[in-house]
Amino acid sequence: xxxxxxxxxxxxxxxxLIVGTGKYKTMKECAKAIKISGADIVTVAVRRVNISDKxxxxxxxxxxxxxxxxxxxxxxxxxxxxxLRTLRLAREIGGWKLVxxxxxxxxxxxxxxxxxxxxxxxxxxKEGFKVMVxxxxxPLMCKRLENSGASAxxxxxxxxxxxxxxxxxxxxxxxxxxTKVPLIIDAGIGQASDAVEAxxxxxxxxxxxxxxxxxxxxxxxxxxxxxxxxxxRKSYLSGRIIxxxxxxxxxxxxxxx
Amino acid sequence: MNKKNKIKIVVNGKxxxxxxxxxxxxxxxxxxxxxxxxxIELNEEIVxxxxxxxxxxxxxxxxxxxxxIGGG
Numbered sequence: 001x002x003x004x005x006x007x008x009x010x011x012x013x014x015x016x017l018i019v020g021t022g023k024y025k026t027m028k029e030c031a032k033a034i035k036i037s038g039a040d041i042v043t044v045a046v047r048r049v050n051i052s053d054k055x056x057x058x059x060x061x062x063x064x065x066x067x068x069x070x071x072x073x074x075x076x077x078x079x080x081x082x083x084l085r086t087l088r089l090a091r092e093i094g095g096w097k098l099v100x101x102x103x104x105x106x107x108x109x110x111x112x113x114x115x116x117x118x119x120x121x122x123x124x125x126k127e128g129f130k131v132m133v134x135x136x137x138x139p140l141m142c143k144r145l146e147n148s149g150a151s152a153x154x155x156x157x158x159x160x161x162x163x164x165x166x167x168x169x170x171x172x173x174x175x176x177x178x179t180k181v182p183l184i185i186d187a188g189i190g191q192a193s194d195a196v197e198a199x200x201x202x203x204x205x206x207x208x209x210x211x212x213x214x215x216x217x218x219x220x221x222x223x224x225x226x227x228x229x230x231x232x233r234k235s236y237l238s239g240r241i242i243x244x245x246x247x248x249x250x251x252x253x254x255x256x257x
Numbered sequence: 258m259n260k261k262n263k264i265k266i267v268v269n270g271k272x273x274x275x276x277x278x279x280x281x282x283x284x285x286x287x288x289x290x291x292x293x294x295x296x297i298e299l300n301e302e303i304v305x306x307x308x309x310x311x312x313x314x315x316x317x318x319x320x321x322x323x324x325x326i327g328g329g
Contacts, residue, residue: 020329030327045328048269048321049295051288059325060294075328085301089323092296092303160329187329209329 004237006205008182009098009130009151011069013040016199017229018071018184020209023161024218027062033212034063037222041069043100043207045076046086046093065094071132073100078113080120087124098151099124100186102134110160110187114141118148125149134186137171139178146181153179154186154207157198161210163190166197176202192221192228199232200240264316275314282309284320295324 006013019039024030034042042063050056063070072090074083080103087099101120105113112135124131125148132152133145142153155175158164165188166172175183182204189195189208198206208225215221263274268284275284281304285292297304298321304312314320 021327022329024327027327043329044325046296046323047326049288049290049324051269051271051290051322054289058291058294059327070325072325073328088303089296089298089321090325092306093294093323093325207329 004233006182008132011098013069013205014038015040015226015229016205016233017195017225018043018205018207019212019222019225020207021059021063022075022209023213027057027059029218030213031062033218033222034068036219036226037212038226039068041071043071043073043209045073046090069098070094070096071098071100072096073134074102076104077102078104078107078116080116080123083116083120084123087129088127091129097128098130098132100132100134100154112136112156114138118144121145121148121150132182132184137168137175139171139174142175143178146179150181152182152184152204154184156187157185157194158188160187162188163211164188165190165194166201169197169201172198172201172203189225192224195225195228196232196235199229200236202236205229264314264318266314266316266318266320268320269322279314280310281312281314281320284314285309285322288322290322295322297322 006016015038017037017039018041019034019037020043021030074086077083077086083103090096103113103116103120104110121131121133130151132154133150134154137155145153157166184205184207185198185203186207189211195206212218212221262277264277266273300319
């Protein structure tokens with residue numbers, strides 16, 4: 001079988017599951033869930049160091065950035081200026097060039113602000129960043145992002161943290177046809193079948209945080225998502241049968257008594 | 258204590274009073290910040306971590322020290 005490796009901005013990754021590190025009860029729980037998920041990439045956020053409580057545990061003490069790729073994000077940024085400032089700082093922490101851009105425009109539904117997102121993508125690309133872009137599922141905007149140098153197009157399935165699953169399969173199919181860089185479903189996955197569906201639509205990867213972190217049993221859900229992504233990918237590559245309303249017996253009539 | 262020898266700076270939104278001729282390196286040491294796990298901004302400009310001892314803080318300087326936390 002031909003090797004099936006995910007490649008983002010010339011870097012190869014074994015797993016097609018990217019996981020977030022937010023919303024876990026403890027860092028220990030987060031680290032264990034990530035290990036079980038088999039993910040090679042984790043998203044991380046940039047925030048102020050707590051200068052009054054130095055005993056607070058650090059993410060880097062639990063998740064080794066030498067063993068797993070940190071993907072700094074711009075969570076909580078509502079304009080280009082904030083997003084650029086955040087990612088320049090992220091790069092300064094440890095030389096990260098692969099980043100996740102997320103410029104929000106709507107505090108209630110957390111939909112992306114696409115004009116600011118596009119502007120930021122152009123600037124960051126010029127500064128040498130490899131930008132994976134959280135976006136809506138509009139094929140025209142996604143094309144413009146790709147033309148601006150985005151390293152991955154990451155449309156939402158549904159609002160962040162909603163767990164509603166893929167709301168617009170048609171757009172994802174259209175995006176699959178037109179997108180040459182990795183196409184990654186980011187946000188809205190709720191259960192394993194949503195991840196399978198994303199992969200069966202031909203997406204190159206999925207990014208999941210809440211569905212794992214807030215499951216009653218995050219470890220079991222992490223494992224479930226790991227296999228969902230593998231399963232969906234293999235199903236997509238296998239060339240499914242053409243759906244047919246008529247039945248077709250699985251057993252030959254030959255030799256029937 | 259002579260007030261003239263003191264300056265006020267804002268670190269991560271918190272007001273701190275330090276001596277004059279206080280460098281960013283002095284600040285990092287005072288706060289016991291693990292330097293290889295953070296990025297530092299001085300008045301919204303990223304600070305080169307190799308030059309921390311050469312940058313002296315001035316009155317009303319705003320410093321941000323950030324690191325990675327869990328996020329989606």
